Amino acid sequence: MRATHLGAGSARWVWLMPLCLIAALLIGASVGETRIPLATVLEVLASKLGVIDHPLSTLDEAIVWHYRLARAVVAACCGAGLAVSGVILQALLRNSLADPYLLGISAGASTGAVTVTVAGLGAGMISMSMGAFAGALAAFSFVALLAHLAGGGQGVRGAGILILAGIAGAQLFNALTAFIIAHSANAEQARGIMFWLLGNLSAVRWPDAWLAMPVAGASLAVALSQVRSLDAFAFGAESAASLGVNLRATKGLLIGTAALATAVMVAITGAIGFVGLVVPHACRLLVGVRHRRLVPATTLCGAVFMVLCDVVSRVVIPGQVLPIGVITALVGAPAFAYLMVRGRR
Amino acid sequence: MSEPAAPLLSARNVSFSASGQTLVDGVDLDVFAGETLGVIGPNGAGKSTLLRLLAGLLPPGIGEVRFEDAPLSRLSRRQIARCMALVAQQAETDERLTARDAVELGRTPWLGRLGSWRAEDTAAVDRALKAVEMGALADRPWASLSGGERQRVHIARAHAQQPQLMLLDEPTNHLDIHHQLAIVALIKALPITAVVALHDLSHALRCDRVLALLEGRVVALGTPLEVLTPALLRTLFGVEARLVDDPEGDTPLIAFNRRG
Numbered sequence: 001m002r003a004t005h006l007g008a009g010s011a012r013w014v015w016l017m018p019l020c021l022i023a024a025l026l027i028g029a030s031v032g033e034t035r036i037p038l039a040t041v042l043e044v045l046a047s048k049l050g051v052i053d054h055p056l057s058t059l060d061e062a063i064v065w066h067y068r069l070a071r072a073v074v075a076a077c078c079g080a081g082l083a084v085s086g087v088i089l090q091a092l093l094r095n096s097l098a099d100p101y102l103l104g105i106s107a108g109a110s111t112g113a114v115t116v117t118v119a120g121l122g123a124g125m126i127s128m129s130m131g132a133f134a135g136a137l138a139a140f141s142f143v144a145l146l147a148h149l150a151g152g153g154q155g156v157r158g159a160g161i162l163i164l165a166g167i168a169g170a171q172l173f174n175a176l177t178a179f180i181i182a183h184s185a186n187a188e189q190a191r192g193i194m195f196w197l198l199g200n201l202s203a204v205r206w207p208d209a210w211l212a213m214p215v216a217g218a219s220l221a222v223a224l225s226q227v228r229s230l231d232a233f234a235f236g237a238e239s240a241a242s243l244g245v246n247l248r249a250t251k252g253l254l255i256g257t258a259a260l261a262t263a264v265m266v267a268i269t270g271a272i273g274f275v276g277l278v279v280p281h282a283c284r285l286l287v288g289v290r291h292r293r294l295v296p297a298t299t300l301c302g303a304v305f306m307v308l309c310d311v312v313s314r315v316v317i318p319g320q321v322l323p324i325g326v327i328t329a330l331v332g333a334p335a336f337a338y339l340m341v342r343g344r345r
Numbered sequence: 346m347s348e349p350a351a352p353l354l355s356a357r358n359v360s361f362s363a364s365g366q367t368l369v370d371g372v373d374l375d376v377f378a379g380e381t382l383g384v385i386g387p388n389g390a391g392k393s394t395l396l397r398l399l400a401g402l403l404p405p406g407i408g409e410v411r412f413e414d415a416p417l418s419r420l421s422r423r424q425i426a427r428c429m430a431l432v433a434q435q436a437e438t439d440e441r442l443t444a445r446d447a448v449e450l451g452r453t454p455w456l457g458r459l460g461s462w463r464a465e466d467t468a469a470v471d472r473a474l475k476a477v478e479m480g481a482l483a484d485r486p487w488a489s490l491s492g493g494e495r496q497r498v499h500i501a502r503a504h505a506q507q508p509q510l511m512l513l514d515e516p517t518n519h520l521d522i523h524h525q526l527a528i529v530a531l532i533k534a535l536p537i538t539a540v541v542a543l544h545d546l547s548h549a550l551r552c553d554r555v556l557a558l559l560e561g562r563v564v565a566l567g568t569p570l571e572v573l574t575p576a577l578l579r580t581l582f583g584v585e586a587r588l589v590d591d592p593e594g595d596t597p598l599i600a601f602n603r604r605g
Binding site: 228244246288 | 397400402421422423424425426427429430431433436437438439440441442446447450451453454456506
């Protein structure tokens with residue numbers, strides 16, 4: 001008897017994963033250049049949530065609440081959003097190497113966000129996100145069209161063509177970004193933008209979290225509402241259609257969701273690579289390929305992964321904060337290589 | 346065979362063109378409940394395209410396909426998927442699905458969006474696996490299945506969809522003769538209406554009716570013995586062929602000579 005059918009057997013990790021996320025967030029708030037004891041972190045939290053009511057060191061409070069916790073929450077949302085985007089793209093494109101970064105979607109989002117900033121349409125997070133969304137959709141359309149024109153279909157060759165198209169798209173949009181900065185940005189803007197482009201959580205504060213949380217939550221909700229459709233793509237789009245999936249509506253919704261999640265996360269933190277690639281594959285090993293389990297597992301693992309990467313980026317070189325994209329790439333590039341080699345079979 | 350008055354599926358003057366080329370040209374066809382209809386024709390005759398038009402996966406440029414008198418264009422994909430299942434050629438996956446996972450996909454049109462799985466879904470999947478004799482291999486990963494086993498899983502997936510009509514695109518392709526015969530016998534044995542594109546004419550002989558396609562047009566439609574005449578096989582495939590009685594069986598044999 002199969003007891004594991006989409007429910008019973010999944011109970012274990014369903015409860016474990018949110019606990020891991022809470023633990024990761026606490027570690028994120030505690031670890032850093034100045035180490036703050038976990039007890040102090042919990043005190044700050046309790047006081048902020050109105051549970052206790054006695055004075056705390058304003059410095060501790062500022063570091064824990066305004067700086068580290070906001071940063072950890074944004075990192076978690078960012079990891080969740082990028083990981084969900086990865087799952088969606090891998091399922092729809094039937095390509096195990098699909099990832100918002102490798103497909104140039106992050107590069108397009110960067111171009112869009114920079115254009116909005118430089119054009120003076122407002123440097124606010126919302127307007128940057130909207131610009132990033134437009135850029136992300138433009139990049140995805142470009143890459144999808146290029147792969148289509150190059151005859152990319154299914155199988156190993158099609159997968160390769162899609163990734164090549166992604167490289168072309170990423171290069172093009174990165175060049176556009178560089179051109180826009182050189183052409184239109186003043187020196188101060190340029191410095192800020194270059195810093196942000198590398199993928200950085202240093203400037204992140206609570207207002208960013210208030211944007212990141214609903215977007216991450218909404219992408220998860222959309223992906224969860226489509227788990228059956230995501231499964232149905234296992235044997236291709238035609239097979240999904242013959243199983244009753246409305247291709248146009250479903251693809252539009254899911255690709256729009258992946259582009260929006262990527263765009264908003266890029267607008268807040270800059271382009272961070274490989275999260276959408278590594279996390280879903282790790283989760284497939286843990287919970288299998290059916291999306292009913294894979295989507296929630298990937299969301300939570302993505303969040304935990306990103307918070308921990310951020311912690312590592314802050315402590316790995318004493319006195320220096322590495323861009324988080326460096327850490328995710330150091331983990332992600334070998335994983336990419338592994339998937340490539342395994343895909344040869 | 347006695348045909349009931351109302352067809353299950355009907356195509357009227359269905360045509361389809363792509364990049365200036367007419368692939369299916371003015372096809373009229375009625376499919377009746379319970380029959381197995383074979384579709385034959387040379388490569389590029391439009392067999393696969395016709396199946397996709399009948400399945401509502403391609404919109405006809407001209408004409409109309411109706412299921413139980415309802416135009417497919419007015420039905421949602423989900424409604425169509427509850428009536429008809431397609432077994433396409435060479436549908437493959439890199440996902441590490443088991444045979445059972447693949448069959449469970451057949452329940453997609455019957456599940457809610459959030460997809461609460463019910464006991465009847467498990468029952469339908471079990472029945473489908475049993476019908477294709479894959480119950481014992483249900484937990485085997487896809488990659489470890491042979492071509493014949495994969496094809497049986499695809500048929501089981503279509504079976505789990507509980508359709509009234511199953512459309513199969515050359516289901517015996519790339520299989521050895523043992524598995525070819527097993528698949529054809531399986532399709533015949535399933536209590537379901539089937540439209541099957543076939544490459545092998547000896548399989549067509551086992552269908553209730555045969556539709557012959559050439560350059561997208563219907564050139565013959567009738568019982569196998571009515572359709573598979575030497576004249577028609579010459580027109581379709583450019584070969585000399587005739588049916589000879591099998592001294593030890595009921596189904597005639599086809600003897601070929603290449604036209605020289």
